[in-house]
Amino acid sequence: MVEGIDGSGKSTQISVLSQWLRAQGLGVVFSEWNSSDLVRETTRRGKKKEMFTPTTFSLIHATDFADRMERNILPPLKAGAVVCADRYAYTAFARDVARGVSRRWVRNLYSFAVRPNLCFYFRVPIDVALGRILGGRDALKYYEAGMDLELSRNVEESFRIFQGRIIEEYEAMVSEMGFQVIDATGTIEEQQAEMRRVVIEKLGGSLKNQVLRLRTEDANGATA
Amino acid sequence: MARPLEFYSEPLPGVDPSELQGKLIVIEGPDAVGRSTQIARLRGWLQQKGHAVMDTGMARSALAAKGIRQAKQGNTLGPLTMTLFYTTDFADQLENQIIPALRAGFVVLTDRYFFSIMARGTARGADPKWIEQVVANIALVPHAVYYLRAEVPDLVSRVLIGRGAFDYWESGMDMRFGKDMYESFVHYQGRILRALDRMAKQYGFQVIDAGRPPDRIFLELQAGISRLFAGSSPA
Secondary structure (H helix, E strand, O other), rough: EEEEEEOOHHHHHHHHHHHHHHHHOEEEEEEEEEOOOHHHHHHHHHHHHHOOOOOHHHHHHHHHHHHHHHHHHHHHHHHOEEEEEEHHHHHHHHHHHHHOOOHHHHHHHOOOOOOOOOOOEEEHHHHHHHHHHHHHHHOOOOOOOOHHHHOOOOOOOHOOOHHHHHHHHHHHHHHHHHHHHOOOOOOHHHHHHHHHHHHHHHHHHOHHHHHHHHHHHHHHHHHO | OOOOOOEOOOOOOOHHHHHHHEEEEEEOOOOOOOHHHHHHHHHHHHOOOOOOEEEEEEOEEEEOHHHHHHHHOOOOOOOHHHHHHHHHHHHHHHHHHHHHHHHHHEEEEOOOOHHHHHHHHHOOOOOOOHHHHHHHOOOOOEEEEEEEEHHHHHHHHHHHHHOOOOOOOOOOOOOOOOOOHHHHHHHHHHHHHHHHHHHHHHHEEEEEEEEHHHHHHHHHHHHHHHHHHHHHHHH
């Protein structure tokens, strides 16, 4: 799974990675943060009407995650698939704590989450992330910028402060959770090659042999 | 006089418990035990006495009630998701309805509290410690919890007399505890009662025998609640 702040490029990378794994003949299931059909409408209502408190924001995302865990993550894992997740419980550990929710409480909240085999953390300076988000779409979103916390009336300033806090939380988890750090300022191809290298090194033995054999041509192919 | 309100754990962000002047009274109990009848009568009585009353209950939050209702119409709602969806609903009501009402000095009558979330989750095999740490750790300690308790055969006859049919979720049919709705209801409600019984000791519920006529139950509730207001009632 991949973690990182908004605009770090993690979603692009995990999507390319999952395509690659699929091409190796593996069963791959993709699960995206905040994507449960059962919960989507409630989250949308809460965001649209700005109804969330830090506690309910945290809980609705945990509900969403639980639904995906029960339906889209655990059963395929049991069946031997590779599950690629765009964000995982660590997003909550970083973001909810940055919103003032108790660290111990939120970690207990997600204690039903299976521990991933591999976590990539996309490390990126806030300005780079901000540039990518602003380049890609019109405006920063209310909760993404932490506007609910009233850190600043200026959206960009609020984003900077809030995402800065999130980065601190992520950085503190790097060694605790054993994140594989990816330098997210590199080119898309460089980052992808690094991810593939780590996947082969860490998981090659437990996946189909094909992945191991493809090592050289593939890592090279991605950088070429 | 009732004691001041406090949280089971750390206070929620932005809440100072000493500002909460109202009373928080919980009516707990299994499905079909007659909670809502009693709450309606208590509400009228308390208002007669000059109190402002707000009543609330499970799956009534502005945020999550609709989502829960829709989720229960499908066939995919798993036990973990259900527990957390109800917890979201509970937290939304706590922060946006219950706490503001208590701040304003209302008597808050709640038709079930987080104990039912714990009971339902536990009955479905979730770890009670986990649910407790999730939900009790954000909750206020109520001034009183009245546990309306009846045996499963009583609940069965109430369902038959009242609605005439078993409800899918009240029968725990998502877990298929029995061959049909009746068998599943009996098994599931037995589990709910055992979970509530365990909490009754741990959380100091006042157990009320709900197998008796409604008037008797009401008198007992009135007597208990009157004690909470001793010395502070306007009437």
